[in-house]
Amino acid sequence: RQLARSSSPQDTHYYLLCLASVKEDAFGPAKGLVRNSDPRVRRLGIAALDSCHGPKVEEALLDLLNDPDDEVGDAAAISLTDPRRGTAIALVPNLQSIIARGGNAARRAVVALQRIPGEQTETILVDALSKTSDPDLLAQMADSLGMINSRMAVPGMIALLDDARPLESMQYSERSATRALAGARGQFSAKGVDAESITVLRARTVADAALRSLTLIAGPSAPTNATLPTDTRPAGALREQWEAWWKAGGGLSPRR
Incomplete structure (x- = not known):
């Protein structure tokens, strides 16, 4: 409750450290935070989940990929793929399934895969x-x-x-x-x-x-003059320029 009400960075940092110190016991309070109506509080809840591990934590973070707020979704994707968890590779099938379903969660799942x-x-x-x-x-x-x-x-x-x-x-x-x-x-x-x-x-x-x-x-x-805004040339011209670049080796030096 105090974390949700904190307004200064110093207080926020202090309360997060307090939650981190109890490790797995932080899951209950953190789960309450991620259900809050305020996106800022939900992001704090995800920060608190960083010290928690296990299937229930991963399930909560996967659910948060569908949060209506992009900042919350980003935070969930980052927490899911934190190397300290050591579970990112195991979550790849879950992320792949989320992408196949589309929507906001799919965009955040792409971000998570990017980090693996x-x-x-x-x-x-x-x-x-x-x-x-x-x-x-x-x-x-x-x-x-x-x-x-x-x-x-x-x-x-x-x-x-x-x-x-x-x-x-x-x-x-x-x-x-x-x-x-x-x-x-x-x-x-x-x-x-x-x-x-x-x-x-x-x-x-x-x-x-x-x-x-x-x-x-x-x-x-990159091909000359092919990095300008896409609406500055006739339709198809930019694609053709990049296709020619790719067919010519895509900037890689030919093997001798």
Whole structure:
């Protein structure tokens, strides 16, 4: 109750340490917090669950992937795949099933898979990319595959460069950047920089999300003038440019 009411970072940190000190006994209080109507309190509940382990904890976190608040969903995905749990690989089938069902939970499950290293999870995401039609889920898959530098996903993302459907949700990388920016605003102000003038550039369409990830994967080898906004050229032209780049070796030096 005191944690839910805490308003200062110092108090919040203190109460979380108190819960962490009782380890598994923190599950009961934490479960109450994640049921709170306030997203901030639910995020605190997830932080309290970080010190708990076991199937009931994992079940609670999997349920929280469907939270209406993206920040809460992100926190659940991060907690689920915390290396200290040592159970992330075992949860891959659960996450795969959630992705197949679609919706908000699917986007957060993609974020969770992004955080589990290995060819298995990369293959699952690439396969799902070819089977998904929901624009926001597609964008999150492209975002996550770009973050793990998946060359396996390049052909699928090139195909998305013609997808001009608008997005309703931010991708995980955008939310992470927004959080980091919010935390650094004080430093910007102290240096005389107008913090309000610095914003995170959002992908507005599926094609935008795909292009950003392709650019990230390609790095300096990206085709010339093919990293500009997707709405600045005739339909199909950007895709054709990236297809030619991929057929030419995708920026990899030919073997001798």
